[in-house]
Amino acid sequence: MKLIGLAGWSGAGKTTLLTRLLPCLARRGIGVSTLKHAHHRFDVDQPGKDSWKHREAGAQQVLVASGQRWALMTELRGAPExxxxxxxxxxxxxxxxxxxxxKRDTHPKIEVHRAENGKPWLHPEDPQIMAVASDVRPQVDLPWARLDEAEAVADLVLRFAADAAAWRG
Known part of the structure; x- marks a missing residue:
């Protein structure tokens, strides 16, 4: 599998960009999955549902399946993330x-930056950033695409996606 990260501060537009990128890549015949880091306590389950009851009762894993999708939930119960x-x-x-x-992990990344957030750029401190998607051009010699041009960002994604086998984490 090839992989690339979208890294940026909260509010930079990572999720919005990603949801615009996925159809661009699908039109090019690229099969894509995503891996999202949740910064806050989150839950895919809902109180009162059977699967929620199973977890609350102590199940370490609950697999929910239907004819449309399946999801495996694993409770860490104090184990490290x-x-x-x-x-x-x-x-x-x-x-x-x-x-x-x-964003702090070691893998190839495209920095997503929005100037109005007032947050610092990540690329000066992160050598894994291969390109930038932003509403302003960075003052460094990195490949750049406008944040609102999903097809141009898709070009960057495919250009810098690295083979997982060659990835040094």
């Missing part, structure tokens, strides 16, 4: 995995 390599190893093979978040 799994690292990026572990999580990638749980994914089915596809052409490309786009990682949203995990």
């Amino acid at each position: 799994p690292d990026l390599r572990f999580l990638l190893g749980r994914m089915s093979p596809v052409d490309l995995v786009i990682i949203e978040g995990f």
Whole structure:
């Protein structure tokens, strides 16, 4: 699998960009999965549902399946948060995995930056940033695409997606 990250501060537009990128890549015949880091306590389950009751009763894993999708929920129950390599190893093979978040991890990334947020650029401190998608041109010699031009960002994604086997994390 090839992989590339979208890294940036909260509010930079990573999710918006990603949801615009996915159809661009699909039109090019690229099979894509995503891996999203959640910064806040999150839950895919809902109180009162059977699967929620199973977890609340102490199940370490609950797999919910239907004719449309399946989801496996694993309770950490005090265990450390799994690292990026572990999580990638749980994914089915596809052409490309786009990682949203995990900005401090070591993997090839495209920085997503929005000037109005007033946050600093990540690329001066992160040598894994291969390109920038932003509403302003960075003052460095990195490939750049406008944040609102999803097809141009798709070109960057495909240009800098790295083979997972060659990735040094």
